[in-house]
Amino acid sequence: MNIKDIIRKAKIDFSDFTDNYLKGGKTSVITAIVSLVITFAVCLVVFFASVQGAEKVLVPDVVGETLTDALLKMQEKELYPKIQLKYSDFPGDKGTILEQNPKAGSIVKAYRRVTLTVSRGIAIDYIEDYVGKNADEVRNSLDLLFSGAESLVVVAPFVYVKDESAPGTIIAQYPEAGTSIAEKVKVQFVVSSGTEIEKIEMPKIEGLNIEQLLSAMAEHKIVVDLDVKEDDSAPAKGKVGDVEKTKDEVEAYTRVKAILEVKPRQEKDEMVQGIFSCTLTDYPFPVPYVLTAKDPEGKTAVLISANHPGKNFTAPYNVKKGTTLILSVMGNETAKVVVE
Incomplete structure (x- = not known):
């Protein structure tokens, strides 16, 4: 068989194929067009339903x-x-x-x-001048202005002092007027108690350990001037020994002398007892202070937060060796010591 015969037998009859396609192709084209039209119509219905059908x-x-x-x-x-x-x-x-x-x-x-x-x-961004105003009215106003969980101004308990001004009158304030309120501020008011001197009942501090003494100093308006005495028989937490005799009722922030008895320091001791002492300005009224302890691991704790009239300052401590004691007065760091 020669090449021509092979080509002739393999030849496809395209004329029949073309006729079959033309007969059935019209139906396919029409079906495709109808499908497109239906799809487009459905899209239009969905679009307008979403735009116009909202309740x-x-x-x-x-x-x-x-x-x-x-x-x-x-x-x-x-x-x-x-x-x-x-x-x-x-x-x-x-x-x-x-x-x-x-x-x-x-x-x-x-x-x-x-x-x-x-x-x-x-929008209040500074502390106003409240001197001469009624303390209760100012506190109520500030509480109203700065109410809420994120209050930027907190009013501390009043400090009362004898003064010729009418009772309840603010005679001094901290911070001073004009102080910016960029972060939380604690406002301390010194309030006139009139010409009468504030009296308090003298608490019993003899026999208290260091922690109890710090609590008594913070709770009662007294100033304890401490001296330390080392004694082998002293308890591990220290103890208040001799206390100066006073009347049962004394003026607020009356000074009382006392002896703090502690064990002698040993090189192996992890805890150290003693007295933090420094000299402050002689303030015209008791000012707020905070004594904090930062241990060698960096953990910070407040030992005591109270008010003090100034001059000689003492406070007991029972802390880990290597702890840093920091005294802040009216928000400013005043003295610091590392306990060894």
């Missing part, structure tokens, strides 16, 4: 509500809040809704955003 709702009135309550009401109506923060001119409204857009009563489609303006509180 219409009534915008609730949330002005004056807390943010939490307002968000719940928005959720019930299937509305999405957009939060904006704004300082207010009114005390005590921090965290409440000042404005809303759209306004209450508007008819809108569900899932729309509603802009809620939330109060950040009053």
